[in-house]
Amino acid sequence: MLIRILIAASLLLLLWVLLSGHMDILLLGLGLGSCLFVAWLVHRLALTDRNFNTMKLSFNLPRFLPWFFLEVFRSNLNVSWKILHPKLPISPNKSIVSTAHLNDTAKTTYANCITLTPGTYTLNTDDESIEVHSLTTEIAESLQQGEMKKRISALQNWPGTS
Amino acid sequence: MFIVSWILLVLGSAFCLIGTLGLMRLPDFYSRVHAASIIDSLGTILVLLGLLTQTQDLLVIAKLILILLFMMLTGPTAVHALAHTAVLNENDPESESPRKQA
Numbered sequence: 659m660l661i662r663i664l665i666a667a668s669l670l671l672l673l674w675v676l677l678s679g680h681m682d683i684l685l686l687g688l689g690l691g692s693c694l695f696v697a698w699l700v701h702r703l704a705l706t707d708r709n710f711n712t713m714k715l716s717f718n719l720p721r722f723l724p725w726f727f728l729e730v731f732r733s734n735l736n737v738s739w740k741i742l743h744p745k746l747p748i749s750p751n752k753s754i755v756s757t758a759h760l761n762d763t764a765k766t767t768y769a770n771c772i773t774l775t776p777g778t779y780t781l782n783t784d785d786e787s788i789e790v791h792s793l794t795t796e797i798a799e800s801l802q803q804g805e806m807k808k809r810i811s812a813l814q815n816w817p818g819t820s
Numbered sequence: 821m822f823i824v825s826w827i828l829l830v831l832g833s834a835f836c837l838i839g840t841l842g843l844m845r846l847p848d849f850y851s852r853v854h855a856a857s858i859i860d861s862l863g864t865i866l867v868l869l870g871l872l873t874q875t876q877d878l879l880v881i882a883k884l885i886l887i888l889l890f891m892m893l894t895g896p897t898a899v900h901a902l903a904h905t906a907v908l909n910e911n912d913p914e915s916e917s918p919r920k921q922a
Contacts, residue, residue, distance in 0.1 A: 673886075676879065676882045676883070676886070677883065677886070679879045730861050730862065731862065734835065734858055734861060734862040737842075737854055737855075737858055738835065738838045738842075738858060741838055741839075741841060741842035741845060741846070741855060741858075742838065742841070746845060746846070746847075748846070748851060750848070750850055750851045769896075769900070770896045770897075773857070773895075773896035773899050773900055774857070774860075774861055774892065774895065774896050775857075775861075776854055776857045776858045776861055776862075777854055779853060779854070779857060779896075779899050779900065779903055780896075780900050780903070781903050781904060781907050782904060782907055789907075791850050791853075791903065793851060793854045
């Protein structure tokens, strides 16, 4: 347990140094103190105890992120076009996407990715589905085809996971 | 590098402007949130990338990257909090929208 606190504290201290840029003893000491305190608080909240799949997730991210940013870019252009179009060709609608076979980390990632992509955002979530609001029916249909969900479930299904 | 930076900054500002225009033009609350997410995503990303190419200072670069990361985390959270509250207060997206052609 102590090791986890120390790891968290050293990561926080790295952030402190990065943000302050000052190297004198006083400020580093204050930083060390507050980092240890925050790490202890976080430990009390039991956030360091849980076993997240973050490491496994991050190994697959280099394959996912380029596709995702391209997708964000494309839907930005799409939604911008809809906004600038004199006739405002939109058809707002709600739809439900199933997330039954995703684990918790993947569900969160999926819901956040949907919200980050313009044209769709998450209204509501429960254990096996996400309720999504889309700006047009075409956007809703392309979401239903599940390209993003396939890629996110590939994120969680790194060999050796499960 | 200077030119690249300015192209990114101008493009980012353009997307912020489009997002703002969308906030004005779109008919109801739920659609307007979509316009706000343009500002959140491409607007901030391009402006911050433009600022990144303006400097050689490693500390400033690190800070800008951190800002980018935090924006990408807090943006969707704020959008979801807004939308979820609206849903909880039973503003039905479909009944509120005057343009209901499928």
